[in-house]
Amino acid sequence: MSDTVKLQDAANGRAPAPSRQILALGVIAVLAALLPLVASDYQLRFVAEILIVGAAVLSLDLLVGYGGLVSLGHATLFGGAAYAAAVASRSLGADLTLMVGIGTLTGMVMAFITGIVVMRTIALFFLILTLIVGQIFWEIAFHWRDVTGGADGMRGLPTLSLNLGVTKLDLSSSFALYVTAAVLAFAAWAVARSFVNAPIGRALIGTRERQLRMSALGYDIARIRMMALLASGAIAGAAGSLYPFVNQYIGPNSMQWTFSAMMVVMLVIGGVGSLYGAFIGTAVYLGIQTYISSYTDRWQLVVGLIFVLTVMIMPRGIVHGVGSLFGGKGKQ
Secondary structure: OOOHHHHHHHHOOOOOOHHHHHHHHHHHHHHHHHHHHHOOHHHHHHHHHHHHHHHHHHHHHHHHHHHOOOOOOHHHHHHHHHHHHHHHHHHHOOEHHHHHHHHHHHHHHHHHHHHHHHOOOOHHHHHHHHHHHHHHHHHHHHHOHHHHOHHHOEEOOOOOEEEOOOOEEEOOOHHHHHHHHHHHHHHHHHHHHHHHHOHHHHHHHHHHHOHHHHHHOOOOHHHHHHHHHHHHHHHHHHHHHHHHHHHOEEOHHHHOHHHHHHHHHHHHHHOOOOOOHHHHHHHHHHHHHHHHHHOOOOHHHHHHHHHHHHHHHOOOOHHHHHHHHOOOOOOO
């Protein structure tokens, strides 16, 4: 599931070829700039949703791809931050800076609480404990009807805006939401990449590959993993803070374990250990869910088939598989 080449390079202090990254970023930037010229308002909102959810999946990749920590409670960080931003917006207004700040802080706090419970466990125990902690948070959101709306969720939220001091910029249009989501996605990728390339990121890879050796060298395994969880929670929380304002709705499904499982599937399809892969996998999954479901109720079967084919044909995900076809090694 993991990108072995990329992780070994990171562990040895070698970064992918800058020219390859610059070319990829240039192509993405051109496509992003051209998209508003050909896409409808609905399509722009849909792409904004892909970018936001993709940023959350990217945050999960920090744990799964680089720490070997598979979580089934990651949606709690994303959905909890979304609820926090939605609740705060009704009394404080939906200013972009404030919402992102609240979401980021909420994601980190919930990640810290989760970390206290799970940090000294690994593998199956980590998976189960994150599931349990996530379901506890979901129960709170589901039954705290006076605040979260319960099973009905929250609707009729204020429109997103950006206070520039002298004026307030309205961000409620599809184009504005798309640009905001694109900026968030790029910022999330940049933060995640910086974390992975920093000493803490290489130490995290070391704890995954050689936990006993890292412990013998004096590294605090629990502290390293907690730092990774906090960074992951911050990114997921920032993404979650924008999520309610795309569709003007947030519901308990955004915190349920099934959404966490969806995020894992998105990550595997795109490519575990590839920060780009998070967005590719999200686009594939949400694209099938949105468009194929209009033709058949068995759209999940299509997702399952793609998942199985990806594991069989491109076990390191679409990004690495396509990269290898062009003579690359599947690096970011």
